[in-house]
Amino acid sequence: MTNKTSEKIFIMVPAYNEEKTLESVIVDLLDSKYYVVLVDDGSKDNTFQIARTIQKKYHNNLFIHKHIINRGLGAAIKTGIQASINHDASYIVTFDADGQHNPQDIINVLKPLKDKTADVVIGSRIFSDMPITRNFGNYLMNILTFIFHGLYVHDSQSGLRAFTVDAAKKLKLNYRGYDISSEIIREIKANNLKFAEIPITTIYTDETMNKGTNTTVGLKILFRMIIDSFKINK
């Protein structure tokens, strides 16, 4: 349904110790006829083995890459984007492996790209639905991202994003951790990419609450942005 004509939609899924949720997330995407690039970021659990088992059934649509050691979310996303480009993707969507995203939202975030009204789309989670501990942190990150990178986004830390392949090729990404989300915003601004925000639904479970941008991660991102602002060559 979504992967028609010559347009190749690649869903890029970074995964680190996601054995509990990986199968349902990946199979849902594959059943929707998307190409999936899974980057196992040096998982210590059975993430990789589960992915390989799924691949036996979906060998034409599932591409697996493995970081031999854990390098962080940002590093995994960059690997996944490069792998998607190597497979001649038309559109690249980043999608979390913890089960927090609804695959139906992919259609919505792709629409502005297909209509050529945007080069990049960020899926915005609805903050009022978010647990209070996350709500404040994410709001703060939006403000900090705006201060350091000059673009206000309603959900700068969202894991569901979509890019045209041309836009993805322009991104110069170097951050290794969760700070990649802010770096992507920086690159949107730096490359003058057309940008849209689409509301998405989020499924909050214990798994999704244990990962993502908490206070410690937020402070690390702030530290990184401060240090980076002193660097001459970014």
Added chain:
Amino acid sequence: MLIYQIIFIPISLIALIAILIRQKEGRSSLLSFLLSLLAVLIVLLLCIFPDITTNIANIFGIRRGLDFIFILGVLGCYILIYKMYIMLDNLENELTDLVRKIALKDEYNEQDDD
């Protein structure tokens, strides 16, 4: 003579001799020799003529010479930590690039053995 002068003057002299011996034996580069020599001579000079630091401190609006040295030391440490952070970050980036190259080269497909 003050206590720190009694401690630091012999230490500086020993360091000076060690630096000269290392240079004579060809175990240090010219740049590291000159930098080490400069550092030891400054310490020696400040130990013998402690009033110099007060004079320099006064130029910067700091009253005591010792405060001036302390501030310089803290500042030096910060610069060193920053440089080490950048160096470590670059190393981490290089490691990540290497891991990525391996990951992209070794794409797993259905025909591969686990």
